[in-house]
Amino acid sequence: MQSVATFAALLAVAVFLVPFFKRAGLGTVLGYLVAGVLIGPWGASVVHDPENLLHTAELGVVLLLFIIGLELQPSRLWALRKPVFGLGALQFFGVGALLIGVARLLGLNWAESVLAGLALALSSTAFVLPTLAERNELHSRYGRETFAILLFQDLMVIPLLALLPLLGAVKAEGGVSPVVGLVVLGVVIAVGRPLMDRVFRHVSRIDSREMFTAAALATALGLALLMEASGLSMSLGAFVAGVLLSDSDFRHELEGSIAPFQGLLMGFFFIAVGMSINLGMIVQHPINVIAFTFGLLAIKGFGLYGLRRMVGGAAKVSRMQALALAQCGEFAFVLFGAARANSLLPVDVVEQLTLSVALSMAIAPLLFIIGDRINAREAANQPEQPADDMPDEPNPVVIAGFGRVGQIIGRILRLRGVPFTALDKDRDEVDVVRRFGAQAYYGNAAHLEVLDAARVGEAKVFVLAIDDIETSLRCAELVRKHFPHVQIVARARDRFHAYRLMDLGVTLQMRETFKSSLALACMTFEALGKPPAVASQIIDLFARNDQELLKRQQALYHDESQLIQSTKDAHMELVALLEQELAAAVPPEAEPESPKA
Template sequence: MQSLTTLAALLLASVLLVPLFKRAGLGTVLGYLAVGVIIGPFGAKLVRDPDNLLHTAELGVVLLLFVIGLELKPSRLWALRRSVFGLGALQLFGVAAALAGAGRYLGLSWPAATVVGIILALSSTAFVLPTLAERRELSTRHGREAFAILLFQDLSVIPLLALIPLFGTGRPTALTHPAVGLGLLAVVAVIGRPTLDMLFRHVARVNSREMFTAAALATVLGLALLMQAGGLSMSLGAFVAGVLLADSEFRHELEAAIAPFQGLLLGLFFMAVGMSTNLDLLVKFPGQIAQLTAGLIVVKGVVLFVLRRLLGGATGDARLLALALAQGGEFAFVLFDAAQSFRVLGEVQADKLTLVVAMSMAVSPLLLMFGDWLARSAKKNEPPRAFDEMPEDGSEVVIAGFGRVGQIVGRLLLARGISFTALDSDAGQVDTVRRFGLKVFYGDAAHLDLLHAAQIGQAKVFVLAIDDVEASLRTAELVRKHFPHVQIVARARNRFHASRLMDLGIERQIREALPSSLEMAKWTLELLNEPPALAEQMVNRFARHDAEVLARQQAIGHDEHKLIQSSLEAREELAQVLEEARVAFTRKGRGAAS
């Protein structure tokens, strides 16, 4: 009953608090840590002995490493080899060297300082990648580099777990000799793939999702326990299992089967870490903990910033990368526990460093906010980039907005030998497109003087492909007012945008997702055994009806009540139109047969 009460308290607290932390931009990891602190022995004391829970929850880290192994297809790793093994290795060893030197200065022995330096050089994959994804920065330069560095760090956890016992003073048993573990690893690498393939093919024949999930968990836990028996870590066994199955046809199904257990147990692991965090140390040594936390962040941030700048990175990218990776990582909790077990570190030292890592993760969101403020300040202080000088000769076509839509129009025109003048207000986009050999000018088409400079008066067609709705409407209004003879072909983001363009008298406009959506609908109908000719007719009828409804609703767009009523009526009309199309098609088919 006590264990059920504890589980209920954990689940309730995490459901209440973790979403709040995520919504506040602080990340789910910090939310789980806070839950652990609140209900642990240093908080409400609902859990008084977190050690047992921590050992169970370490399965979350084991499953995380299995998923990481599944993602490491050899082809993908080879494509990222320069960033991963170049920048990743430079960051890890450069930061580890600086932190090891600091540890030695603070009185640690060289073995302990080396281990501490490498562990603290690791950053939080579980915090950084989801945070960058939420900020839509994974595709940016610093986002891609952060991913590569974190991937190398995750890979380095495996050998580090195997090497920690060599730095310690604990007595090795017969099974913990390194040669035994390495020999076992070699055997698993040779026979593991065909054995696992045979196992999962056998399970797949049963066609039972539960059995497949059971087989996946048995594989992970079996190899984890086998590696542990060989003197290596359970995490290493799980990672090896993932790598062996990375190219398997069952990879995606395995990931889907493991994901719920991995997420739940990883959350439980962070809660257990929060419970185990010795807050008494923060009360006894507040200054020391604060100084160590600040020192960790400063050393990691400065070293990574300097290394990235030495490799030729831009100041802004290097700064964002350094701030994103300045915290400690979740694997530090496992590694410090291992270091304490093998007597590399004392109990108080390990507890202090674990608390420092947790504190560094707690301030990580603030570091990213600070980075955003620095970026805004730097951009504000920079003189605005002058618009490009426009070509002397005018073109038949002017394209405003050279993103996804504008580029497709431009490529088709180029293929037909038709010249055009392309404008885009995003300087980064202009520089990127130019590297691919396409001619585009930096400038904001919503400025009348720029439209004159682009000699739009000599053009026959103005292609309005600007992504931002308000900027698109301002540009359309300017062109209609000052260059009424120029035909406008416009891209609309949605129905509202299309309606506003129609208000300006622009009839040649199309919602960007409409053609692809109609094509997908046609394919869907065909896959549901509708005759292709009937599916084509239905889609065409839908498109005509939708255009008629949009024209009717243009006049009442300001009245939400009337708009809702009109939409309900249009839905009934559409059903009748499509049914008429079906009846007409059926009669035609019968007539042809007779």
């Protein structure tokens, strides 16, 4: 009964704390760690023996490595080989070497220093990638390079786990030689893929999700146990199983089946780690703990910044990468847990390292804030680059914003021989499109002097294709005020952007996803068996009605309650109108009945 109460307490504290930490931008891992502290020996003492929970929850690490293996398709890894094996190796081994040297200076022997240094060189994938996605920086240059470095770090977890037997951390039962493990690993790699493919094809014929999930768990845990019995680690076995299935037709189904178990068990693992954190060290040695934690962040941050600059990285990109990866990662808990259980590192060292890793993850959000403030200060102190020299002759069309929308417009105009002047405030974007033959100029179209230089007053059409809503509106306001005779054709990000453009008198506009959504809806109806003529009629009627509704709601969009009511009324009107038109235009026998379940 005690185990049921413990399980309930774990779930309750996780459900309460983890969403709070995620919304605060601190990450789910830190939420689980704090949950463990609160219910562990240093908190409410709901759980007195975190070691037992830790052994069970380590299955979450095994399943996590299985999923990482599934996602590492050889073709994808080959496409990313330069940033992954170039920058990734530079960060991991470069920063790792610095940390190993510091560990030696602090009195650890070589084996202890190598394990501690390389484990601390890892960063938190679970924190960094969601943070970059939330900040819309995952597709920026530093975001792509950071992703590549994290991918390399995930790959390095496997050799680190395999390194433990060589360091004397793990001794298999019966004293199995690592050579035996390597032979077994070779056999598994040779015959595993076709054998597992046959197994999953057999299971898929049964059409039972429960059996597929059972087969996925059996595969991951079975190979994990086989590797452990052969003198290697369970995590290595699970990772190999995932890699062997990464190009399989069942990859996505396997990932979906395993993910819920992996996520829950990983949560329990971090809770157990939180329970084992020795908070007494903060009380007894606060200066040592603080100095070690900030020293760790400084070594990782400044070390990566220096290495990245040495290989030609820009200052801003290098700084943001260093701040994003300065914290330590969740796999450090795994490695230090194994080291402690097998007496590779002294207990007091493991407790200090575990505490500092947790504190570094707590500080990580502040590092992003520091980076943003440094960037803002630099931008304020640096004068904006002057705009390019514009063409001497005016063109009938000026395109403001030469990204994914503006470039398509420009390509079509070029096909028909219509000259245009394209403006964009992203210097890198301008340089790229120029290499492809486009005549684009650097300049912020929200500045009147740039519009004057581009001879907007002598143009016939001003195409407003700027992605940022506020910049787009400022630009539209300038053109309407100073060049009222020029026709504006505008791109709107969404419905509310469209309303605000209409407030400025911009009537020729198109919401950027509207036409594509209509086309997809038409395809959907046709896939459901509707005749193309009927599908087109439905879409055309909806499009006309929505455009009229957009004009009517312009006066209401400041009042949310009226806007909601207007939308509901318009929906009911459209349903009735659609029924009438379809009934009048299509005989009942012309439209096939929907298939019955």
